[in-house]
Structure formats: C-alpha cells, structure tokens
Amino acid sequence: MADPRPDLDRRAMDTAKVLLAVIEKNALVMSADQRVSEVDAARLIGMEAGSLKNLRTEGGAPPNYRVPVNGHRISYRVLDLALWIEGKREDW
Numbered sequence: 001m002a003d004p005r006p007d008l009d010r011r012a013m014d015t016a017k018v019l020l021a022v023i024e025k026n027a028l029v030m031s032a033d034q035r036v037s038e039v040d041a042a043r044l045i046g047m048e049a050g051s052l053k054n055l056r057t058e059g060g061a062p063p064n065y066r067v068p069v070n071g072h073r074i075s076y077r078v079l080d081l082a083l084w085i086e087g088k089r090e091d092w
Contacts, residue, residue, distance in 0.1 A: 008086055015082035019044050023078070029070035034079065037072035038064070041081055 023030050028040045042052040055061035062076055062084035069075040
C-alpha cells in the first residue's frame with residue numbers, strides 16, 4: 001500500500017494556500033512566521049474560539065504556541081491548521 005503522507009502533505013499545502021488567501025482578503029494579523037491568534041485560527045477552521053480553546057486544553061487541537069499574535073496569548077501556524085484540517089479528512 002502506498003504511503004498516504006505525500007498526499008496529505010500536498011492537500012495540506014493546497015489548504016494552507018486557501019487559508020493564506022482568506023487571511024489576506026480579510027486583513028487578519030499574521031506574524032512573520034505565519035502564525036495567527038487563537039480567535040482567528042478558530043474562524044479559519046470554522047469553529048468558535050471557545051471550542052478551539054476547549055480542544056486545545058483536551059489535547060485535540062492543532063499544535064499551538066504560547067507566543068502572542070495580535071494581543072492573544074495563544075497562536076497557531078497556518079500550515080499546522082491546514083495539516084490538522086486535512087488529517088481529519090475522511091475519504092468516502
């Protein structure tokens with residue numbers, strides 16, 4: 001069986017491009033290393049900020065950083081968000 005990782009990486013890169021376009025279109029604040037606040041990360045993945053916080057405290061959220069962005073204590077890299085989204089994908 002073929003290694004699914006290259007397909008996941010490709011899909012994640014495509015998803016990251018879409019997320020970056022949304023960030024630019026909506027003028028969201030992003031750090032130089034492409035991190036966004038927890039509030040903006042939640043919006044990007046279609047969740048409420050409180051739900052993402054709950055996932056984070058339960059260990060089910062994308063990798064995060066305790067490095068502030070736009071005044072928020074927790075931040076997420078766009079590529080990590082994309083990998084998390086694509087990792088949750090179910091092929092029917």
